[in-house]
Amino acid sequence: MVVDCASAAPPLDTPMQDKLTLMIPGPTPVPETVLLAMSRHPIGHRSADFQKIVKRTTEQLKWLHQTSGDVLVLAGSGTAAMEAGIINVLSKGDLVLCGDNGKFGERWVKLAKAYGLEVQVIKAEWGQPLDPEAFRAALEADTAKAIRAVILTHSETSTGVINDLEAIAGHVKNHGTALTIADCVTSLGACNVPMEAWGLDVVGSGSQKGYMMPPGLGFVAMSEKAWAAYGRSDLPKFYFDLGKYRKSAKADSNPFTPAVNLYYALEAALEMMQKEGLEAIFARHARHRDAAQAGMVAMGLPLYAAEGHGSPAITAVAPVGIDAEELRKAVKQRFDILLAGGQDHLKGKVFRIGHLGFVCDRDVLTAVAAIEATLQGLGLHQGQAGAGVAACAAALAV
Amino acid sequence: MVVDCASAAPPLDTPMQDKLTLMIPGPTPVPETVLLAMSRHPIGHRSADFQKIVKRTTEQLKWLHQTSGDVLVLAGSGTAAMEAGIINVLSKGDLVLCGDNGKFGERWVKLAKAYGLEVQVIKAEWGQPLDPEAFRAALEADTAKAIRAVILTHSETSTGVINDLEAIAGHVKNHGTALTIADCVTSLGACNVPMEAWGLDVVGSGSQKGYMMPPGLGFVAMSEKAWAAYGRSDLPKFYFDLGKYRKSAKADSNPFTPAVNLYYALEAALEMMQKEGLEAIFARHARHRDAAQAGMVAMGLPLYAAEGHGSPAITAVAPVGIDAEELRKAVKQRFDILLAGGQDHLKGKVFRIGHLGFVCDRDVLTAVAAIEATLQGLGLHQGQAGAGVAACAAALAV
Numbered sequence: 155m156v157v158d159c160a161s162a163a164p165p166l167d168t169p170m171q172d173k174l175t176l177m178i179p180g181p182t183p184v185p186e187t188v189l190l191a192m193s194r195h196p197i198g199h200r201s202a203d204f205q206k207i208v209k210r211t212t213e214q215l216k217w218l219h220q221t222s223g224d225v226l227v228l229a230g231s232g233t234a235a236m237e238a239g240i241i242n243v244l245s246k247g248d249l250v251l252c253g254d255n256g257k258f259g260e261r262w263v264k265l266a267k268a269y270g271l272e273v274q275v276i277k278a279e280w281g282q283p284l285d286p287e288a289f290r291a292a293l294e295a296d297t298a299k300a301i302r303a304v305i306l307t308h309s310e311t312s313t314g315v316i317n318d319l320e321a322i323a324g325h326v327k328n329h330g331t332a333l334t335i336a337d338c339v340t341s342l343g344a345c346n347v348p349m350e351a352w353g354l355d356v357v358g359s360g361s362q363k364g365y366m367m368p369p370g371l372g373f374v375a376m377s378e379k380a381w382a383a384y385g386r387s388d389l390p391k392f393y394f395d396l397g398k399y400r401k402s403a404k405a406d407s408n409p410f411t412p413a414v415n416l417y418y419a420l421e422a423a424l425e426m427m428q429k430e431g432l433e434a435i436f437a438r439h440a441r442h443r444d445a446a447q448a449g450m451v452a453m454g455l456p457l458y459a460a461e462g463h464g465s466p467a468i469t470a471v472a473p474v475g476i477d478a479e480e481l482r483k484a485v486k487q488r489f490d491i492l493l494a495g496g497q498d499h500l501k502g503k504v505f506r507i508g509h510l511g512f513v514c515d516r517d518v519l520t521a522v523a524a525i526e527a528t529l530q531g532l533g534l535h536q537g538q539a540g541a542g543v544a545a546c547a548a549a550l551a552v
Numbered sequence: 553m554v555v556d557c558a559s560a561a562p563p564l565d566t567p568m569q570d571k572l573t574l575m576i577p578g579p580t581p582v583p584e585t586v587l588l589a590m591s592r593h594p595i596g597h598r599s600a601d602f603q604k605i606v607k608r609t610t611e612q613l614k615w616l617h618q619t620s621g622d623v624l625v626l627a628g629s630g631t632a633a634m635e636a637g638i639i640n641v642l643s644k645g646d647l648v649l650c651g652d653n654g655k656f657g658e659r660w661v662k663l664a665k666a667y668g669l670e671v672q673v674i675k676a677e678w679g680q681p682l683d684p685e686a687f688r689a690a691l692e693a694d695t696a697k698a699i700r701a702v703i704l705t706h707s708e709t710s711t712g713v714i715n716d717l718e719a720i721a722g723h724v725k726n727h728g729t730a731l732t733i734a735d736c737v738t739s740l741g742a743c744n745v746p747m748e749a750w751g752l753d754v755v756g757s758g759s760q761k762g763y764m765m766p767p768g769l770g771f772v773a774m775s776e777k778a779w780a781a782y783g784r785s786d787l788p789k790f791y792f793d794l795g796k797y798r799k800s801a802k803a804d805s806n807p808f809t810p811a812v813n814l815y816y817a818l819e820a821a822l823e824m825m826q827k828e829g830l831e832a833i834f835a836r837h838a839r840h841r842d843a844a845q846a847g848m849v850a851m852g853l854p855l856y857a858a859e860g861h862g863s864p865a866i867t868a869v870a871p872v873g874i875d876a877e878e879l880r881k882a883v884k885q886r887f888d889i890l891l892a893g894g895q896d897h898l899k900g901k902v903f904r905i906g907h908l909g910f911v912c913d914r915d916v917l918t919a920v921a922a923i924e925a926t927l928q929g930l931g932l933h934q935g936q937a938g939a940g941v942a943a944c945a946a947a948l949a950v
Binding site for chain 2: 172174176178180181183184189190192193194195196197198199201228229230231232233234237241264265268269270360362368369370389390391392393394395410411412413414415416492494
């Protein structure tokens with residue numbers, strides 16, 4: 155049964171400005187403290203005052219990445235950060251293994267090919283996690299040590315699946331020479347990504363995710379092994395040349411004009427994160443994943459990600475007999491909560507609840523309640539009315 | 553006579569927070585309206601509301617560039633925009649003519665070489681403008697039509713020199729096949745840059761300049777001739793692939809997550825610019841250049857740029873017998889006005905007054921008065937006390 159939810163749902167009685175709540179995987183909600191920090195007048199980016207901000211945020215970023223190595227800041231998106239990470243450690247014709255189980259995995263395959271890398275793709279179906287054994291086998295078979303890097307997405311935003319980055323990075327470590335290049339755009343600040351402990355070489359991320367900031371900054375963390383590869387890399391770059399950023403970072407500066415106001419936001423957001431603490435942040439995201447999942451299941455809405463592999467950042471839901479896009483629109487229209495739709499072939503089949511960054515228990519409870527109320531209003535609730543919120547509340551109480 | 557100005561100048565009696573005034577060539581001052589627009593909560597970048605902002609700002613950007621062609625927005629700096637412009641229309645080994653009469657000219661030479669372009673440099677001394685005749689001669693000599701593009705900086709920020717982009721672009725047009733790629737980072741929004749009328753093919757700019765915004769957005773405008781060259785370009789790119797931006801722009805969208813809050817700022821700033829009008833904006837910048845120059849000359853401080861070639865965005869001053877860096881620091885310390893120093897070999901020899909973007913007559917008068925008062929306090933005034941402000945005021949009254 156496919157129902158035109160949008161036409162069935164009553165609209166907001168009085169559409170109210172500024173009531174929008176974001177529950178998408180980015181941009182994520184931004185704390186008022188961060189918004190206000192960002193609205194300060196810019197200062198000179200070559201001033202001592204700005205150097206202090208660069209110094210401080212660099213230390214904070216190392217804390218977040220659990221590394222003593224470099225974490226560099228670019229004006230750009232998460233894709234810009236990943237591109238910089240990839241093209242600074244590889245050369246034309248290099249063989250790379252690319253994990254692909256969703257839209258972002260696909261993106262890194264395309265990016266690698268655009269730079270003339272030789273790409274061996276390890277696929278999993280959308281909704282399924284990448285199989286670490288497939289990586290182990292490919293890496294062990296590479297006795298000639300031709301594989302230069304493994305590129306993979308930790309939290310696959312398009313499907314709500316978390317890949318086993320730790321296990322795969324472990325296999326790369328055993329290979330000996332290959333690098334692990336990880337897209338941690340929607341995992342960093344949501345779950346444990348101990349860069350040094352896991353032996354990650356390049357970690358890319360973006361500001362509009364776990365950082366609780368607006369979009370516009372990309373982050374690339376580099377291991378010493380990655381820097382050694384940088385010395386051999388021949389792919390052309392200038393703005394993305396991380397050697398320039400590393401050199402400037404030593405003087406608490408940037409090689410190109412940094413996004414000064416986004417740095418204000420970064421400083422404020424990372425300070426909030428440090429006050430909360432990594433353990434608490436990770437526990438909160440795990441709790442929200444569990445609560446969102448429990449709520450959906452209790453309403454008869456199947457999860458899209460394979461059981462046990464749901465991302466702490468985002469829950470993808472695949473309703474049966476209900477157009478997911480129409481349901482998503484109805485929730486927006488009725489309660490002004492923005493959920494994400496399905497991408498590519500999942501359009502209309504999946505909606506996604508972002509619970510990443512500045513999200514508290516109340517937000518998750520509210521999202522589940524709004525989805526439940528919308529289903530109820532449409533006569534599409536496939537369980538007992540109130541069961542979704544009850545299950546969500548129980549999960550939050552753990 | 554070299555004097556330690558900083559130690560001689562009395563410090564601010566009571567250093568006051570938030571009293572900083574920027575008179576550097578970027579970041580430039582940002583209107584409160586723009587700062588407040590930027591501090592709004594982000595919205596979804598795939599939403600209809602955001603599409604409206606993209607559509608509106610795109611129209612505003614075309615107005616600013618005086619073109620009906622594409623103007624694309626990147627999360628990145630002005631250098632990112634220039635890099636995108638260059639690498640989207642050229643191929644490895646292509647011959648380019650690069651104008652170099654300052655730090656930014658030098659930068660584009662380095663960038664072109666980083667991508668394996670063959671670079672023929674047309675130089676002028678720092679402080680002197682590029683000679684259009686040198687471009688004419690080189691282009692006319694190229695009967696084989698090997699030159700694919702001419703890359704040059706319109707307003708050279710390091711020296712305060714404005715190059716004759718119109719004349720040089722005219723010679724490129726006569727060549728027939730070469731493209732004109734112009735760095736208009738500190739000229740766009742400061743003086744007339746009629747992209748179509750001058751036949752410019754690629755125009756790069758950045759948000760923290762004439763746009764009256766914080767840094768973080770780069771802009772690339774492309775002519776139809778530039779798009780034809782895009783089809784032949786083989787330089788690798790992904791995040792900077794302007795074809796992706798063009799395709800998304802047709803749907804009022806972006807291929808990668810845009811810097812949503814900087815878009816808010818862009819919309820607000822461009823609305824202010826449209827209210828003022830291009831003619832008035834250009835007249836204001838020309839008046840400020842004249843007033844800053846008059847004030848400096850009246851105090852016995854020589855201008856660095858050759859006479860008649862001063863940029864409407866920035867005035868570089870080369871004091872004789874006074875350490876320019878120490879004077880700059882004294883003005884900052886005494887009056888909390890940030891001037892820019894000299895770059896590279898000009899460090900200590902030159903200071904620069906930015907009068908670009910959100911700058912009114914009062915700001916220029918104030919900067920001249922503060923410089924004059926500082927010189928007076930140090931016993932370094934080389935004319936009649938008050939002569940600088942008087943000359944500045946007279947120039948502003950025109």
